[in-house]
Amino acid sequence: MSARIVSILHTEYVTPDVKRFTLERPPGYTFVPGQATDVSINKPGWEQQLRPFTFTGLPEAKRLELIIKIYEKHDGVTKQLALLRTGDELILHEVFGAITYKGPGYFIAGGAGVTPFIAILRDLHERKKLRGNTLLLSNRTSDDVILDEELTKLLGKHFLKVFTRQNVIGFHERRIDRDLLVTLVQDFDQHFYVCGPDDFVSGINGLLLGLGARSESLVFEQ
Numbered sequence: 001m002s003a004r005i006v007s008i009l010h011t012e013y014v015t016p017d018v019k020r021f022t023l024e025r026p027p028g029y030t031f032v033p034g035q036a037t038d039v040s041i042n043k044p045g046w047e048q049q050l051r052p053f054t055f056t057g058l059p060e061a062k063r064l065e066l067i068i069k070i071y072e073k074h075d076g077v078t079k080q081l082a083l084l085r086t087g088d089e090l091i092l093h094e095v096f097g098a099i100t101y102k103g104p105g106y107f108i109a110g111g112a113g114v115t116p117f118i119a120i121l122r123d124l125h126e127r128k129k130l131r132g133n134t135l136l137l138s139n140r141t142s143d144d145v146i147l148d149e150e151l152t153k154l155l156g157k158h159f160l161k162v163f164t165r166q167n168v169i170g171f172h173e174r175r176i177d178r179d180l181l182v183t184l185v186q187d188f189d190q191h192f193y194v195c196g197p198d199d200f201v202s203g204i205n206g207l208l209l210g211l212g213a214r215s216e217s218l219v220f221e222q
């Protein structure tokens, strides 16, 4: 697919540092839930700075949606994305991605790594096929959870959250470790979808394999 220039129709912050972009959808533009695209900003000097982001909207929706974590502290593309508003333009390049739905299982995400799972879970909900799926999310604090309300509504008790840092008295910091997986997952003969920072993905995959998950049942971006 050749590069497409699209207008930003709407932006809003969904957590203190995560911004949602609603974009116009070019005719004939297709993607599979879980797939990403390389994006650049249609402003002088930024057109060639490509960064990957995942479509979070439904594949047949009238608009495209991206949910993007902004890194304010360094001078990258996301810092520029923070400045964009309705009417500014993005350039969408190649669509790609290995994370697609293969069947019911466990979705394990670190931070903004939840974006491909938002797309997949919304799509399953739309097709009434959400049953049998669980989302386990690791975030720094409860304020960092992306679309908390919607995911809670979709998944109910199958939406599990752990927080690595929390300034609440009596709260225990928790990481996704072997003990937690043993307690929560129980059945390791199912699909596991893992997404987040590289060290998060390799750490979780290692734990899952050690607990009996089959490598062909692990779905993640290589």
Ligand SMILES: Cc1cc2nc3c(=O)[nH]c(=O)nc-3n(C[C@H](O)[C@H](O)[C@H](O)COP(=O)(O)OP(=O)(O)OC[C@H]3O[C@@H](n4cnc5c(N)ncnc54)[C@H](O)[C@@H]3O)c2cc1C
Pocket: 036, 051, 052, 053, 054, 055, 067, 068, 069, 070, 071, 073, 074, 075, 076, 077, 078, 079, 097, 112, 115, 116, 221
């Ligand atoms: C297939 C795929 C899909 C993705 N989908 C999404 C998505 O839907 N939403 C989303 O938010 N992200 C997504 N990402 C991650 C996203 O691409 C990166 O966060 C983005 O490229 C960062 O761009 P940047 O120019 O702001 O940062 P860059 O300058 O490119 O830096 C990249 C990373 O390096 C680190 N870093 C670099 N310099 C510094 C510094 N000075 N201080 C601290 N940290 C630093 C940051 O952790 C940052 O994530 C996806 C990544 C991949 C591979």
